[in-house]
Amino acid sequence: MKSHISVCICTYQRPHLLRELIKSIDVQVTEDLFTFNIIVVDNDKSQTAKEIIRSCRKEYRTEIGYVVEERQNISLARNKAIELARGDLIAFIDDDEIPDKLWLLTLYKAMEKYKADAVMGPVFPIYQVRPPKWVIEGKFFERPTYKTGPLKDWTKGRTGNLLIKKSLFDSTGIYFDSKFGKGGEDQDLTRRMMERGFIFIWCNEAVAHEIIPLDRWRLRNMIRKAFIRGKMSAQYPGSKFIMASKSIIAASAYSLSLPFLLLLGYALFIDYLVKISDHSGRIMAIILKSRI
Numbered sequence: 414m415k416s417h418i419s420v421c422i423c424t425y426q427r428p429h430l431l432r433e434l435i436k437s438i439d440v441q442v443t444e445d446l447f448t449f450n451i452i453v454v455d456n457d458k459s460q461t462a463k464e465i466i467r468s469c470r471k472e473y474r475t476e477i478g479y480v481v482e483e484r485q486n487i488s489l490a491r492n493k494a495i496e497l498a499r500g501d502l503i504a505f506i507d508d509d510e511i512p513d514k515l516w517l518l519t520l521y522k523a524m525e526k527y528k529a530d531a532v533m534g535p536v537f538p539i540y541q542v543r544p545p546k547w548v549i550e551g552k553f554f555e556r557p558t559y560k561t562g563p564l565k566d567w568t569k570g571r572t573g574n575l576l577i578k579k580s581l582f583d584s585t586g587i588y589f590d591s592k593f594g595k596g597g598e599d600q601d602l603t604r605r606m607m608e609r610g611f612i613f614i615w616c617n618e619a620v621a622h623e624i625i626p627l628d629r630w631r632l633r634n635m636i637r638k639a640f641i642r643g644k645m646s647a648q649y650p651g652s653k654f655i656m657a658s659k660s661i662i663a664a665s666a667y668s669l670s671l672p673f674l675l676l677l678g679y680a681l682f683i684d685y686l687v688k689i690s691d692h693s694g695r696i697m698a699i700i701l702k703s704r705i
Contacts, residue, residue, distance in 0.1 A: 422451065424508035433624075451475050466479045487589075492591075510623050516619055520534060527563070535556065537622050539622045541625065551680035635687055646691075647702070660693075
């Protein structure tokens with residue numbers, strides 16, 4: 414029997430980007446090796462994606478499932494998608510991404526070639542408007558890529574471009590942890606799955622692109638996102654004392670360096686300002702938790 418892939422999209426108030434994503438999935442090449450459907454989990458209780466889904470069902474040939482997860486929590490939304498997935502494979506992609514038309518096929522072939530349990534791929538930025546020079550120089554939206562092959566480090570885990578066997582969830586009872594409701598759920602899941610001995614592969618040829626709007630490089634948004642990312646990272650396993658100590662030392666050193674970094678270039682200055690925010694979020698989360 415052919416494999417069936419449920420392409421799962423968790424969305425929040427991005428109906429127009431969602432339409433473009435569904436359009437790009439509808440034309441995925443399969444070479445008759447697998448079938449696929451789309452599942453959209455609307456993480457907005459106002460159901461802002463509902464009309465777009467209704468329209469896409471009429472316009473595109475791919476079957477599209479739609480459900481609302483009213484609790485605004487990315488982990489709960491992803492778990493809802495897993496619950497609805499009817500394929501033996503699940504592909505996750507974010508609602509602000511556009512995959513190449515060979516995306517699913519490339520992930521599938523990599524999984525078969527390496528006998529893998531999960532395959533991840535790169536996500537490259539596409540800017541809606543031309544960004545300032547410092548954004549390009551700082552590579553703030555350019556995620557790391559790796560050579561195709563086994564992935565050993567759980568901190569490289571992602572769900573923006575992922576193909577994973579549904580049986581991993583069914584057999585282990587491991588799902589996305591709701592305490593990572595604002596991010597970090599992908600790395601946490603990868604860590605727990607790897608600890609069970611499951612094989613994760615990086616496939617650098619399975620490409621998706623992320624749409625970057627102007628708001629993303631507004632400094633307040635970059636700092637806010639880094640602060641939240643730091644708070645979420647404080648929940649990873651390990652000594653909280655050591656985590657906090659390292660972050661206090663790093664944040665202090667970076668703060669003292671800021672005037673000199675500004676002289677060396679604005680991109681470098683912003684890079685370390687974002688790192689300070691990341692460490693500050695981690696420190697704050699650890700302190701608050703220790704007081705409870």
